[in-house]
Amino acid sequence: MLTLNFTEKQIITDEKFLVGIDEIETDENGLNEFLLDGVEYKWFQEFQTQDIRQVYEKITPYFFEGEFKGEIHKRFFNLQKIGILSRWFLITITDQKTDLKVTQYVDNNGNSEGIVRYISSISSLRTNNPTALQLDTFFSWKSFEFTNEEQLSKALINSDSQQSKFHKLNVYNVGQGSLCSIATDDNIPLIYYDMGGGWRFFKHTYPVTKRLCFTVANTIILSHWDWDHLETARRYSYTPDWEKFRDKTWIVPKQNITSSYMKFLYKIAAISNVLVWPEFGLDRLAFWGGDIIKCRGFSKNDSGLALVVSCNNNHITNVLHPADAAFKDIPFLNEYTFDGLVATHHGANFEINNSDVPISFDKYHIAYSYAHTRYGHPKTAAINAYVTAGWVERLDTVNGNISFTYVNNINVPCGGNCDLTIDQSF
Ligand SMILES: [Zn+2]
Ligand SMILES: [Zn+2]
Numbered sequence: 001m002l003t004l005n006f007t008e009k010q011i012i013t014d015e016k017f018l019v020g021i022d023e024i025e026t027d028e029n030g031l032n033e034f035l036l037d038g039v040e041y042k043w044f045q046e047f048q049t050q051d052i053r054q055v056y057e058k059i060t061p062y063f064f065e066g067e068f069k070g071e072i073h074k075r076f077f078n079l080q081k082i083g084i085l086s087r088w089f090l091i092t093i094t095d096q097k098t099d100l101k102v103t104q105y106v107d108n109n110g111n112s113e114g115i116v117r118y119i120s121s122i123s124s125l126r127t128n129n130p131t132a133l134q135l136d137t138f139f140s141w142k143s144f145e146f147t148n149e150e151q152l153s154k155a156l157i158n159s160d161s162q163q164s165k166f167h168k169l170n171v172y173n174v175g176q177g178s179l180c181s182i183a184t185d186d187n188i189p190l191i192y193y194d195m196g197g198g199w200r201f202f203k204h205t206y207p208v209t210k211r212l213c214f215t216v217a218n219t220i221i222l223s224h225w226d227w228d229h230l231e232t233a234r235r236y237s238y239t240p241d242w243e244k245f246r247d248k249t250w251i252v253p254k255q256n257i258t259s260s261y262m263k264f265l266y267k268i269a270a271i272s273n274v275l276v277w278p279e280f281g282l283d284r285l286a287f288w289g290g291d292i293i294k295c296r297g298f299s300k301n302d303s304g305l306a307l308v309v310s311c312n313n314n315h316i317t318n319v320l321h322p323a324d325a326a327f328k329d330i331p332f333l334n335e336y337t338f339d340g341l342v343a344t345h346h347g348a349n350f351e352i353n354n355s356d357v358p359i360s361f362d363k364y365h366i367a368y369s370y371a372h373t374r375y376g377h378p379k380t381a382a383i384n385a386y387v388t389a390g391w392v393e394r395l396d397t398v399n400g401n402i403s404f405t406y407v408n409n410i411n412v413p414c415g416g417n418c419d420l421t422i423d424q425s426f
Contacts, residue, residue: 002085003123004075007098011120015093016041017062018135020258023226024068032068036102037061037258041090048134052266053143061260063200064091064119066102079124086132087256090123105200107260109238114201139262141254147275149282155219155249155275156287158190167289169309169319169404171342172420173397174198175205175371177228178346180321181217182289182309187403187412187422189217191289193307193321197231198371205371209235213418214244221292222252223323224304225261228346237267249273253294253304277305283331290318297329301345306330309340315406316340316365316426320358326351327358337361340404341391346370347378354385365426366391367402395424 019038026032039059047055068076079085093104096118103114125132166185171178175198181189189212198206210232223229236242250268254276257265268274277294285292290310297303301324309319319340322330327344328351338358344350347368366386370377378396395402400423403409410422 002079003121004072004079005121006072006100006118007096007120009096009098011092011094011096011098013092013094013120014042017064017091017093018044018131019062019064019089019091020087021089022063022258022260032073034066034068036064036089036091037260038089038091039259044131044135044138048138052138052262053269056263056266056270059259059263061107061263063105063107063260064093064102064117065105065114065201066100066119072100076122084126084128085124086127086129086136088125088129088132088135090125090131092120093117094120096120103201139259141265141276144254144269144274144276146254146278147251148278149285152251152275152277152282152285153287155251155273156191156285156289158216158218158288166313167309167311168314168316169193169321169340169342170420170422171367171369171397171402171404172210173400173423174210174232174369175207176202176346176373176375176377177206177231178223178323178369179210179232180342181420183403183420184216185405185407186409187420188215188414189213189420192217192220194223194229194323195220195231195233196227196229197235199227199231199234202228202371202373203231205373206231208419210419211417212236212244213412213414213420214248215414217248219249219251221305221307222250223306223325224253224300225255225257226300226324227260229323230261230264233268234264237264242271246271247273249275251275251277251292251305253277254279255300255303257300293330293332295325295329296331297326302326302329308336309404314404316363316404318361319365319404324348327356328352333358339363340365340367341386342366343368343378343382343386346375347382348375349379349382354382357385357389357391360390363393364390365393365395365404367395367397367404369397371398393426395426400424
């Protein structure tokens with residue numbers, strides 16, 4: 001074990017957690033925001049020999065969010081460079097002040113706000129460490145097989161007779177996150193694309209959970225495993241309405257995910273069908289609504305499933321939804337002529353220097369899905385890159401639900417039990 005200490009004091013604490021890195025993001029000021037995701041050490045000692053399918057409900061996910069500054073960042077990354085380490089860390093948490101302050105969140109679905117704590121040490125577990133091996137075995141995809149093209153195509157068939165005559169992409173206002181559907185002209189969702197919303201310190205940007213419409217939709221495509229793309233489903237999973245997800249089909253990418261997502265994966269699998277996109281050999285799948293494209297990057301954002309919604313009977317014929325992927329990691333884009341686009345990653349800057357935005361064709365419709373947060377989405381440089389590429393007809397989800405069409409058809413005729421009526425169209 002290689003250990004970094006953040007205090008010289010002798011700290012007596014038995015608050016130990018086994019965590020993985022959900023995210024490390026470097027901002028313009030050189031701060032490195034991190035989010036650790038894990039479980040209590042003593043919980044794992046008790047449950048490690050069991051099957052996660054049996055005990056996933058008993059997992060309490062903990063999150064630790066903070067910033068590495070200067071020297072601490074260097075030390076942490078030096079630790080990372082040593083190639084014999086697993087993806088797991090053992091951290092000790094205390095209320096006594098150390099050099100590494102964090103905000104601790106617990107996902108028990110209470111309305112608990114984050115609390116300030118301190119990390120006194122971080123130890124990297126080597127790949128051959130027995131606990132790391134146990135963690136890899138426990139939190140694994142091993143009960144899921146990859147799906148083949150035929151199974152996926154079957155799951156995308158929609159019994160609704162309207163499906164191929166007219167459909168469009170609808171993008172809903174869920175605060176800092178993403179929730180979309182391919183919908184009929186009167187806004188009945190046929191397939192959902194992501195189930196997200198504002199969460200954790202951005203949950204105030206998504207104050208009321210959107211009531212979904214399952215009149216027709218049976219299938220949910222998940223772009224990638226980030227909570228801002230899953231928050232609506234997570235909230236449902238703590239209510240009786242979780243039943244509405246029963247026997248639905250989720251199409252998901254297999255990604256290297258930390259324990260809170262593993263818990264949710266098994267929670268979904270307990271009531272729904274989970275189809276895992278094959279790791280190799282299927283780069284794109286055409287279906288009545290358009291294409292699903294497997295992204296080729298490395299991070300969760302860049303290695304998920306992007307969506308192209310195509311409909312020749314709509315005024316806007318080809319819309320690209322990259323979710324959070326950089327355009328350079330989405331193959332085949334030069335084979336399309338897009339006249340609709342959703343800004344990637346909520347309007348964040350993207351690699352490389354915001355270059356390679358798809359060029360708009362004839363018409364220039366772009367939607368931004370975000371809330372006003374300290375992230376400052378959408379970023380000015382990113383907006384400029386889109387404008388330069390011709391994407392000037394702009395709608396923002398902060399102003400309400402968006403439909404990629406000219407037809408001002410705003411209602412959803414499903415009996416008034418959902419919150420998916422449209423506020424804006426192009
Ligand atoms: Zn996102
Ligand atoms: Zn993401």
